[in-house]
Amino acid sequence: MSLEQRIKDCLGADVVEITEFRGDVCVEIPKSRVIEAMTLLKEKAGFDFLSDVIGVDNMDLYAKAKKAKKKKKDEEEEEPKKEGPPPPRFDVIYLLLSLSRDERVQVKVRVPEDDMDVPSVTGLWKAATWPEREAFDMYGFNFTGHPNLRRLLMWDEFEDHPLRKDYPLEGKGEERHLNYDTV
């Protein structure tokens, strides 16, 4: 049985979308079912190792897609389609590895901008603590249930989330100041 099929069987109705590109399987699951689906993947499908947790900001991608759609619309003068809610801006991607079978899978969770809460998987893999801190630092995901959700790379007083696409590359002039008398 192919890996894709086995994951489909394992997760059942939790699979929103499953794709395969050159041997890499990527499965999307709903945000509300992260813990349940990850527990199934860990205990039933044998993905016992969490390599990394990654954030993605799709802001530019969606803006581009919208623009192209609009251009097309102007040319063909189609009847205006009903605008749905905007697609979720962020992704959280978990990279899982099965050490016994040497198989990998990407698990994708879509996160809308107005609801940045994501269930933390630190209860399943302790290795998730630092990657989740990094994703919080860079994108601002709020991993609920994380034991110590502080910034990992930037300093504690830093206010923005610098890997978001609307954050300028050269920053907003933040500087770090330390008062050694009080530390």
Place this chain on the structure above:
Amino acid sequence: MNFQAIQGEGWLLTKAEQLINWGRSRSPWPFPYGTACCGIELMCALASGYDMARFGAERVAFTPRQCDVLIEAGTITKKMVPVLKRIYAQMAEPKWVIAVGACACTGGVFRTYSTQQGIGSIIPVDIYIPGCPPRPEGILYALLKLIDKIEADHPLYKNRQKVIEALEANK
């Protein structure tokens, strides 16, 4: 150092300033502050192949209290800025700073939110070395330039005006 030796009683005539500069310029003990790949070149310059100790940089001090030259080799992130400031403040006078490599001079290729664009805006820098990273010869050349600078210094009347004002205020 220019001096005149007088035979017999063992007299030696020179200027106090030259004596001080002679001592300072021949013992510029470095504090290696390697934060990136330039630090590897600095290690190479300190090791036996290039042997920075030939020029008096004999003892690498790993405490800022016992060194004269802060050799800042590598990228300084904005998170590191207060640390660098504090280390410079902990060094005893007289002190000099060499900025090694493009990152320490200007921020280099890292024109981003997280990188300090050159350490010259945080602490006073005496010698800048370009290169990414510079070769050990470059670091040795910078040390020689620094020695020239120390020898041209006037340690006794550098703060002359301040001393005169302080003396007059105490009268």
